[in-house]
Amino acid sequence: HCLDAKGTEDGKPIVHFTYDMLAQSWGSPLIADGHVFIGDEDGDVAIFEFGKDNVEPIDEINMGSSVYSTPVGANESIFISTKDKLFSIGK
Numbered sequence: 001h002c003l004d005a006k007g008t009e010d011g012k013p014i015v016h017f018t019y020d021m022l023a024q025s026w027g028s029p030l031i032a033d034g035h036v037f038i039g040d041e042d043g044d045v046a047i048f049e050f051g052k053d054n055v056e057p058i059d060e061i062n063m064g065s066s067v068y069s070t071p072v073g074a075n076e077s078i079f080i081s082t083k084d085k086l087f088s089i090g091k
Helices: none
Strands: 002-004 014-017 030-032 035-039 044-049 059-062 072-074 077-081 086-090
Touching: 030 072, 035 077
Parallel strands: none
Antiparallel strands: 002 014, 030 035, 035 044, 044 059, 072 077, 077 086
């Protein structure tokens, strides 16, 4: 889900878009370098361009095992933990 947390005057959030990952997603999204990263239990990490109009992923990476955690950005890299491994993507 992509929401505007400020919402409407009556306090309801504004939903910009939703995307069906076709699997459970347990972690929170990471927003870094103008992109949104979110993993799912099928081991896929969907990558979106940041923005309310970008409703389809620009890429998807299969990590080979379930991604139950939130990706972390640090030191110009994205760290993604799967069920049994830790990956570093970037510099």
